[in-house]
Each structure stands twice: as structure tokens, then as C-alpha cells.
Amino acid sequence: MYLVGFYSPKAKSGVTELSLSVYDWLKANTTLSAAFISYGELKKEETSNELVHEFAKLTLAEQKRKVKRMKKEYDIIIYDASSQLSEGVLKLLPIVDRLFVVGEEHKEFAVKLHQIIKLNKIFDKRVKNFITHLQGSKTFIIQENEGHVIGFSHSKKETNDIGQMIYTDYVTYYINQKLIEENEKIFKKIKRIPKEELFKGLYELGIDFEKALLFQKYVILREALGQNYNEALEVLFPFLINNSFEELLEKFKIEISFITKLK
Structure with a gap:
């Protein structure tokens, strides 16, 4: 081990x-x-x-x-x-x-x-x-x-x-x-959620309403930038589990600000 x-x-x-x-x-x-x-x-x-x-x-x-x-x-x-x-x-x-x-x-x-x-x-x-x-x-x-x-x-x-x-x-x-191991079990459940029902599925798993909605928006943003859906889920999953809603929101805002400056 x-x-x-x-x-x-x-x-x-x-x-x-x-x-x-x-x-x-x-x-x-x-x-x-x-x-x-x-x-x-x-x-x-x-x-x-x-x-x-x-x-x-x-x-x-x-x-x-x-x-x-x-x-x-x-x-x-x-x-x-x-x-x-x-x-x-x-x-x-x-x-x-x-x-x-x-x-x-x-x-x-x-x-x-x-x-x-x-x-x-x-x-x-x-x-x-x-x-x-x-x-x-x-x-x-x-x-x-x-x-x-x-x-x-x-x-x-x-x-x-x-x-x-x-x-x-x-x-x-x-x-x-x-x-x-526990995180991997949760992640496997999230991957089984239909893409169009991600927010609803997260909420049913016990994720707070606002956080589930924000996470879905974050994944959509990553997809819009060209990242694969499953890859976006995997990359953002640790922030969903380990960060508060406020921390996740701040990260989301920083990323949007960075993208805006590049345009």
C-alpha cells in the first residue's frame, strides 16, 4: 500500500x-x-x-x-x-x-x-x-x-x-x-448523471442547491472553452468537494475575468 x-x-x-x-x-x-x-x-x-x-x-x-x-x-x-x-x-x-x-x-x-x-x-x-x-x-x-x-x-x-x-x-x-476511495465513489455517481441533468443530479446527491447550480455553470463554461465534458468534471470535482460555495464562486469569477481580458 x-x-x-x-x-x-x-x-x-x-x-x-x-x-x-x-x-x-x-x-x-x-x-x-x-x-x-x-x-x-x-x-x-x-x-x-x-x-x-x-x-x-x-x-x-x-x-x-x-x-x-x-x-x-x-x-x-x-x-x-x-x-x-x-x-x-x-x-x-x-x-x-x-x-x-x-x-x-x-x-x-x-x-x-x-x-x-x-x-x-x-x-x-x-x-x-x-x-x-x-x-x-x-x-x-x-x-x-x-x-x-x-x-x-x-x-x-x-x-x-x-x-x-x-x-x-x-x-x-x-x-x-x-x-x-470515498471521493471516487461520489465521482462515479456524478459521471453517471446525464449531462443535461447535472444540476438536478448533484442536488439529489446532497450538494447544496446554489453550489450544484454554480458547478453546472462552471462545467458549461469549460465546455464552451473547448474542454471535454468528462475532463471538465474530473478537473473541477476537487473544488466541488473541498471548497465552499464562496470559494468556488470566487474561482469561477476569476476564470471569467481572465477570459474576458484575453478577448
Whole structure:
């Protein structure tokens, strides 16, 4: 369900040792089911279904299937990306829910890496589809906080501190996923409403009269600008759910004002 990555661009920086210690801590101190994936080879540990190594030998498609299957089976997966800079590693890093770049001296590198990851999510369809496939559409993410996406760790940072941080992140992520699931159920109901009866259908679902009417007007505006109806629904849905009538109205007014200025 929740994937945590450990990475460093510097060889022999202790990434594998650190990530294994966190994996062991989670198994010893929580009731969550934990698994471990190593991009490279584990020479001392006994591998099993929950402790996988030599991930680099799998094709990207095989890696995707493996991660997808394990995320369904385990609560937390620790991903040891190992101390190497390669195309294969960079392809998988965008899928993690929290990324630790090991070594305080790599802070600038980590910031650049995060920028690359965000860029990939926007423009690389293969990466974007992978993200959507595993985590659900980003449209429905309730909490988007960069502090929960990328973290910095001293190479000697206590395993307990990192373990506690990951566990706290997991709890937040779990709650978010439940909210996402509820939102997706509502969105599916909205998509089934006939286009010409959108306002009425929203009102019958429990949306306030004024807000339902405004949302329909907003969708009509987007369609008039050339946006596909279903795409307009998906893009505007988070504002319907998470914003008040006043906030939605203000956004609607700003958009109309912007369009007017362009003419």
C-alpha cells in the first residue's frame, strides 16, 4: 500500500544497511505487514516473497507488476534504490510515497532530483500512467505536502526516528486513501448523471442547491472553452468537494475575468 524509497547518488553510502534496519524496525515495532525490495543484490540476507533483491534484473514492465502486486499484499514496502545513479533507478523513484536521500551533503542534489520527478509526472506518460495506476489519480489527493514526499536523512540518523516518521506518514496516507476511495465513489455517481441533468443530479446527491447550480455553470463554461465534458468534471470535482460555495464562486469569477481580458 505504501512505498518508501532510500537513495543516494554516492557509492557505498550505507543505503542498503539503513533501509534494512528500518525494515527490521517496522517488523519489530509495529503490527503492519512489511516487505523489502532491493534494486541490487543482497549477499547476506535470505530472500523470500517479502524480501526481494536484484530488482534491476527485471524489465520495467516486470518491476511495475511486482510493485503493484506487493502494494496490494503489504502495508509498507521499503525500497532500497541503492547507491547508484542510473536510468532504471530514476524511472522507479517517482512511484515512492516518501523518498529519503541519504546524506545531508546531498540536499541540493535531492532538490534537483525531486524537480526531475515532478517533471516526469507531468510530461512522461509512462511515468504518469504508472503513478495513476498505483496510487489513484492525483486529482483526488486530499493532502499535497512536499514535506511528505521527500526527506533528508543524516547517514547516522537513528533508525527509530526514521521508523517513527515512516509509520506516521503511513497512518496519514492510509486515511487519505480512505478519503480518496470515498471521493471516487461520489465521482462515479456524478459521471453517471446525464449531462443535461447535472444540476438536478448533484442536488439529489446532497450538494447544496446554489453550489450544484454554480458547478453546472462552471462545467458549461469549460465546455464552451473547448474542454471535454468528462475532463471538465474530473478537473473541477476537487473544488466541488473541498471548497465552499464562496470559494468556488470566487474561482469561477476569476476564470471569467481572465477570459474576458484575453478577448
